[in-house]
């Protein structure tokens with residue numbers, strides 16, 4: 340039985356073309372891009388071509404792309420590298436940020452900054468009125484993701500960045516674009532942000548590689564120290580084969596983004612229909628499965644309320660039927676913490692634990708959803724038998 344992968348926002352398999360590109364460069368490009376001989380020059384040419392290709396996909400200048408070990412490091416660099424080393428100063432953090440942003444700002448709070456979390460409206464969008472109220476000249480950093488990894492919501496980053504620019508003179512605006520690349524149009528210049536984080540393994544590229552794209556007025560400095568690679572912002576010999584594979588993955592994802600969201604919309608509708616037939620008696624009342632709707636979602640990430648026990652129980656049962664779904668974000672899955680993003684949406688802790696994530700890639704088909712629907716029905720029947 341072929342597994343059905345519906346946790347593709349956590350990570351996605353290598354695209355065969357990207358795999359070929361990676362292997363070819365592993366075999367053929369041996370030089371250190373900082374070496375001044377022919378092997379080094381060849382490696383540098385490959386890397387700079389990849390930088391140009393990646394820059395095109397995110398609307399940034401090639402020289403502004405800094406390769407990192409992934410989205411986590413890119414977010415840390417964009418957040419921690421863009422404020423002075425010590426407070427005072429105010430920092431505004433999006434309500435559903437990934438742990439790599441949230442915990443980086445928690446570190447800034449320990450260093451004397453005043454860190455405040457922005458809010459969602461009742462329908463799950465960013466509360467721009469509240470954000471406007473919280474902005475003043477003391478704000479040094481605003482950080483807001485473009486697409487939520489847990490809810491799929493596409494947030495109005497361009498509008499928020501414009502507000503921040505007008506109200507907070509010294510602000511650096513960081514944006515986590517990890518879940519946006521390959522799903523929506525992504526253009527650093529048009530968004531008006533100072534730094535934008537992306538990651539390769541979310542778009543069928545290799546794991547352990549990401550990038551931070553910087554705007555023209557960014558004041559980001561390094562977090563680690565060493566050589567002058569990546570303009571001194573990220574010292575250490577670059578992983579040239581993975582960088583080449585990343586740029587190809589980004590190009591394929593960027594070119595295919597509209598087709599992907601169209602096919603994801605069909606899958607989302609099928610899933611929505613399948614969920615209407617799934618309910619369980621829970622705490623003396625009938626509870627049904629449904630997709631949580633927030634305004635302006637990408638189609639390929641569905642936060643789903645599953646009735647009865649915590650979603651983790653559904654996850655384990657579905658796995659026995661070869662269907663893989665997500666619960667919480669991948670980085671939180673080992674902690675008992677309830678997702679702050681789900682709490683920001685107004686859910687209580689026990690409802691938040693009933694949320695699973697079904698996420699698609701460009702390879703997901705309606706047939707995958709119909710296999711998942713069958714499995715969901717089987718699991719619902721077995722959970723129903725277990726209920727007191």
Ligand SMILES: Cc1ncc(COP(=O)(O)O)c(C=O)c1O
Pocket residue numbers: 348349408409410411412414437439484486487488515517518538539540547548549668669670
């Ligand atoms: C929104 C978001 N930001 C950042 C990351 C971290 O990226 P990486 O796994 O490349 O460190 C993830 C991955 O889960 C993510 O979904």
